[in-house]
Amino acid sequence: xxxxxxxxxxxxxxxxxxxxxxxxxxxxCAACDRLQYPPQQACQVCNSxxxxxxxxxxxxxxxxxxxxxxxxxxxxxxxxxxxxLAMVTLDADPRVNFYSNLPGTPPYxxxxxxxxxxxxxxxAPDQLIHEWRVVA
Amino acid sequence: MTxxxxxxxxxxxxxxxxxxxxxxxxxxxxxxxxxxxxxxxVSMDKTLGAYSILACQKAMDxxxxxxxxVDGVICCDSxxxxxxxxxxxxxxxxxxxxxxxxxxxxxxxxxxxxxxxxMGLRNVKFAPTGVPTIGExxxxxxxxxxxxxxxxxxxxxxxxxxxxxxxxxxENADDYAxxxxxxxxxxxxxxxxxxxxxxxxxQYCRKYGGKHDDLAPFVVNQHRNGLLxxxxxxxxxxVPQLTIEEYLNSxxxxxxxxxxxxxxxxxxxxxxxxxxxERARDMRQPPVYVLNHSQHNFRKRSTQEDLDEIEDWxxxxxxxMYEGAGLGPNDVDIFNxxxxxxxxxxxxxxxxxxxxVKRGDAFAFYAGDIRVEGPHPLCSSGGNLGTGRLxxxxxxxxxxxxxxxxxxxxxxxxxxxALAAFTTPSSGGWIMFGKNPS
Numbered sequence: 001x002x003x004x005x006x007x008x009x010x011x012x013x014x015x016x017x018x019x020x021x022x023x024x025x026x027x028x029c030a031a032c033d034r035l036q037y038p039p040q041q042a043c044q045v046c047n048s049x050x051x052x053x054x055x056x057x058x059x060x061x062x063x064x065x066x067x068x069x070x071x072x073x074x075x076x077x078x079x080x081x082x083x084x085l086a087m088v089t090l091d092a093d094p095r096v097n098f099y100s101n102l103p104g105t106p107p108y109x110x111x112x113x114x115x116x117x118x119x120x121x122x123x124a125p126d127q128l129i130h131e132w133r134v135v136a
Numbered sequence: 137m138t139x140x141x142x143x144x145x146x147x148x149x150x151x152x153x154x155x156x157x158x159x160x161x162x163x164x165x166x167x168x169x170x171x172x173x174x175x176x177x178v179s180m181d182k183t184l185g186a187y188s189i190l191a192c193q194k195a196m197d198x199x200x201x202x203x204x205x206v207d208g209v210i211c212c213d214s215x216x217x218x219x220x221x222x223x224x225x226x227x228x229x230x231x232x233x234x235x236x237x238x239x240x241x242x243x244x245x246x247x248x249x250x251x252x253x254x255m256g257l258r259n260v261k262f263a264p265t266g267v268p269t270i271g272e273x274x275x276x277x278x279x280x281x282x283x284x285x286x287x288x289x290x291x292x293x294x295x296x297x298x299x300x301x302x303x304x305x306x307e308n309a310d311d312y313a314x315x316x317x318x319x320x321x322x323x324x325x326x327x328x329x330x331x332x333x334x335x336x337x338x339q340y341c342r343k344y345g346g347k348h349d350d351l352a353p354f355v356v357n358q359h360r361n362g363l364l365x366x367x368x369x370x371x372x373x374x375v376p377q378l379t380i381e382e383y384l385n386s387x388x389x390x391x392x393x394x395x396x397x398x399x400x401x402x403x404x405x406x407x408x409x410x411x412x413x414e415r416a417r418d419m420r421q422p423p424v425y426v427l428n429h430s431q432h433n434f435r436k437r438s439t440q441e442d443l444d445e446i447e448d449w450x451x452x453x454x455x456x457m458y459e460g461a462g463l464g465p466n467d468v469d470i471f472n473x474x475x476x477x478x479x480x481x482x483x484x485x486x487x488x489x490x491x492x493v494k495r496g497d498a499f500a501f502y503a504g505d506i507r508v509e510g511p512h513p514l515c516s517s518g519g520n521l522g523t524g525r526l527x528x529x530x531x532x533x534x535x536x537x538x539x540x541x542x543x544x545x546x547x548x549x550x551x552x553x554a555l556a557a558f559t560t561p562s563s564g565g566w567i568m569f570g571k572n573p574s
Contacts, residue, residue, distance in 0.1 A: 005311060006318035037438055038319040044435060064442065065335040068391035073220065073308045073326045082391065085324045087335050087440045097438045099323035108391070112342070129322050 003101075004076050005124045011039050014054050020128050022120045026096065028055035035093045059118025060091045061098070061132060066110040082107045088116055088132045100132035143264070145279040146272070147460060148431040150452060155428040155460040157282025159573030162416035162423035163535050165201065165409035167194025168367040171524050172403045174297045175243075180233070184296045184403060185242030189254055191407035192290050199409045200420035201288060203255060208262040208286030208410075210273050213247035216295045216401075216525070220326065222305015224298055246294040246405070262286040269293070270406075270527050271474070271558035271565040275429030277410040278567065282426075287412050294405040295526055302401045303328075319439055329560050330398070330477045332441055334390055336561075337479035339443035344496035348392035351478050352383045354502040354514070355396055355521060358475060361508060362522020364544040365533070369402050369524030397478035399520035406528035408535075413573055424535045425573045427553070428460035431565040446561045447495065450487030453559070453566060457488075461568040463553065465489040470537045470547065470554035472530035474564070475519035483561050485514070490555075513547040517556075530556040531567070538571040 008016040018025040027036040029043035030051040042049040066086035072078070083101050090096040102110060103121065116132040123129050147155065169187030176182060188211075196206070217225035227243045236242050241250045248263035262285050267273060270293040277291045303326075307314070313321035325331045341347055359378040362370040369375070378396060386395040416423035434449040458464055465488060473484035482498035491512050493501050506514040517533030520526065534554035536542040552571040559565055 003322045003324075004313040004317075006322055007312050007314045008318070009315070012318060038316075044437065065338045067334045067338060067393070068388070069324045070388045070391050072324055072390070073303055074321060074324060075304070075309045076311055077324050080324075083324065085390075087442070095437045097440050097442070099320060099325055099439060101323055123322060 002076070003121070003123045003129065004074065005127055006129060011041065015039055018054070018056070019120060019130050020126065022128065023056055024059045024118050024130060025054045025056045027052050035090070035096050037096045037098070057090065057092050059130075061088045061116050062091065063087070063102070063110060063112050063114050063116060063134075064089045064097065065112065066102075068107050084110055086110055086132070098130065098132065102134060103131055104133050143285070145276050145283070146431045147275065147279070147429060147456070148433065150456060152456070152460060154462045157278065158427050158460075158462065159425045159570065160413050161278045161281045161426040162411055162413045163408055163426070163569070164411045164416040164419045164421060164423060165195040165199030166532050166535055167191040167196075167198060167407045168532065169405045171367065171369040171372055171526065173369070173373075173400070174299050175403045177299065180237065183237060183243055184294050184405060185236065185246060185250070185254070187403070188246045188251060188292050188294050188405040188407070191405040192251065192255060192292060195290065195407040195409045198421060199411070201409060203257050204259055205288050206257045206290055207259050208277070208280060208289030209248040209252055209257060209260050209292070210264060210267055210277050210280075210289060211246055211248040211251055211292040212267050212269055212273060212294065213245060213265065215244055217303050220303040220306045220308040222309055224300025224302060224305050225296070227298070244296050244298065246292065251292065262289065269558060269564070270531070272431050274408065274531060274567045275431055275565045277408070278426045278429045281410050281412055287415060289410045291408040291410060292405060293526075293528055295402060297401040297403045329480065330390055330393055332560055332562060333446075333477055333480040333483075334393055335440050336443040336446040336483070338392070340482065343443065346499040348479070349384055350499035350502065351397065352380050354481065354506070355383055355478050356380055357506050358515060358519050358521035360518070360522070361516060361545060362518030364508065365518050365523050365529060366543070368518060368522060368529060369400060370518075370522055393477065393479065399476050399525045402524035402526060404524065404526055406526055406532070408531065422539055424538045425570045427463065427568040427570045428457055429565060429567045430456040430460055432456070432559070433563045436562065441562060446483050447487070449561050450483045454487040454489070457555065457566045457568055463568065465492070468553050468555050469550045470513075470516060470534050472515055472517045472519070472534050472554065472556040474530065474557050474559050475515060475521050476525065476527065478521060480561060481515070484557070488555065490514070508545050508547050511549060513549060516542065516545050516547055527558040530558065534569050538569055
C-alpha cells in the first residue's frame with residue numbers, strides 16, 4: 001500500500017514542485033541565516049516574512065532517533081506494519097529534521113547515528129515525496 | 137453570556153513574577169460522573185450530556201452552591217477524538233433523539249450554552265466559547281475569578297467515546313495528507329502526544345542509559361493508584377491490577393511504546409467549582425487555594441521535537457510555575473503531572489525536580505518506593521493510566537490530598553501543596569494548589 005499523498009497548499013507548493021523535480025529546497029531566512037522546515041509564513045526566529053526565500057540544500061543527514069510503527073492509526077499504512085519511522089537531521093543545519101521510513105533498512109535494524117542521503121519516492125502519479133536512505 | 141472581548145487570561149510568558157491572585161481563588165467543589173468505556177447508545181441517563189449535568193450538580197452540591205449562584209461556566213466544547221475521530225466520534229448520520237438530544241450537543245459535544253440551558257443557570261455572565269482543554273481551563277477559571285469576571289465558576293471537561301475504533305476514522309482514514317499533516321502523515325505519524333514524546337524518549341534512554349521497560353514500575357503503580365480511586369474506570373469496573381510481567385509482555389503500539397503505556401478512552405465528565413477564596417470559605421468544603429497557574433505553547437524548531445527541546449520547554453514551564461507560586465521544588469508535596477502516555481512523565485518529574493529528581497534520574501526514582509504509602513508518592517492520582525482518559529484525575533486527587541479526604545490514596549507525607557497538569561511538554565498548562573492561601 002502506498003504512503004499517504006501530500007496535498008500542497010499555496011505555501012508548500014514550491015517545496016513539492018521541487019521534490020517532484022527530485023530537488024530538496026528549504027526556506028532560508030536571510031536575516032537569521034537559518035534554514036526552516038516545514039515551511040512557514042514567517043521566520044520562526046525573527047518573525048520576518050520578507051527575508052524568507054527558497055534555497056536548495058544538499059540532501060545529506062544523519063539518523064537521530066527512531067521508533068517502529070506496529071499498530072498505527074493510518075488506514076493506508078496498516079499493510080506496511082511494522083515499519084520504521086526515523087527522525088533524520090539535516091547536515092546543513094541539524095536543527096532541521098525530517099521523518100523517514102528509511103527504505104532499504106529492515107524494521108528494527110536502524111543504525112542510529114548513521115549517515116543518510118535523500119531519495120525520492122513516488123506515492124501517486126506525478127507526486128514524489130522525499131525519503132532518506134542509509135549511505136552504504 | 138459571553139467572554140469579554142480579547143480577554144487576556146493566560147500566564148504564558150517567562151518572568152511574570154508572583155501571580156497577582158495567589159491564594160485569592162479556590163476550588164470549592166468537584167464532581168465526577170460514572171466512567172464508562174463507551175456510551176451504550178441506549179441509556180439516555182448515561183449520555184455525555186447527562187453525565188456532564190450530573191458532574192456539575194455533584195460539584196455544586198459538594199460546595200453547597202445553588203444554580204442561581206453560578207455566574208461562570210467554562211466548558212470544553214471540542215471533541216476529544218478531534219479530526220481523526222470520524223464516524224466513531226459522531227452520532228450523525230444516525231437519527232437524533234428528542235430534545236435535548238436533537239443534535240450532537242449532549243451526545244458527543246457539550247458546550248456552555250447547552251449546559252446553562254439544561255441546568256437553568258440563569259445568572260451566568262461568563263461562558264466563553266472556543267475553550268481549550270482542561271489543562272488550560274483551570275487556569276482560565278482561576279484567572280477569571282481572580283479578575284472578577286465571575287465569582288462562582290463551573291469548569292466542565294467532558295470526554296466522550298462511542299462504539300468504534302477510537303481515532304481510526306476521519307483524516308486517519310484519508311488517502312491524502314492535508315494541512316500540517318502533509319509533513320508527517322506520509323511517513324506514518326498521524327499526530328498525537330505519543331509521537332511527540334516517543335522520539336525524545338528514545339533519545340532520553342540513550343543519553344541517560346535507561347531502557348523503555350524501566351517505565352514498568354511507574355505504569356504498574358499508576359494502575360495501583362487508579363484502583364484506589366473509587367470513581368475511576370479501573371476501580372469502578374474491577375479491572376485487575378496490572379503486573380510487571382503483563383506490562384513487559386504487552387504488545388507494542390509504536391515500538392517501544394507498549395499498549396499499557398497508553399490510557400483508555402472513556403465516556404465520562406468531570407466538573408470543578410472555582411470561587412473567590414472569600415466565598416469559598418463559607419462553602420461546605422475546606423477551600424483548596426490556587427497559588428498559581430501557567431500555560432505554554434512552545435513551537436518546535438522543525439518537524440519533530442527532540443530531547444533538547446523537550447527538556448528546555450519543561451524547564452521553562454517549571455520555572456514559570458515556581459516563580460508564580462513563590463515556591464520551589466522542596467515546597468511541593470503532591471505532584472500530579474500528566475501521564476496520558478507513560479514515556480513523558482519523566483520529563484516533567486525531572487524539570488520540576490520533585491523530591492530532588494534531576495535529569496536522567498527518573499527511572500531510578502521509579503524503581504524506588506513511589507507508592508502512596510511511601511516517602512515519594514508520585515502521581516497519587518493514578519492519572520489517566522489508572523483511571524481512564526478523563527484527564528482530570530490529577531486535579532481531583534490534588535484537591536482531595538490537600539483536604540485530607542483521599543481515602544486509601546491519602547499520602548503519609550505532608551500534603552499542603554500540590555502541582556497538577558494536563559499538558560504535553562509543548563503545550564498545555566499547570567496549576568499549583570495550596571491548603572493555605574499563602
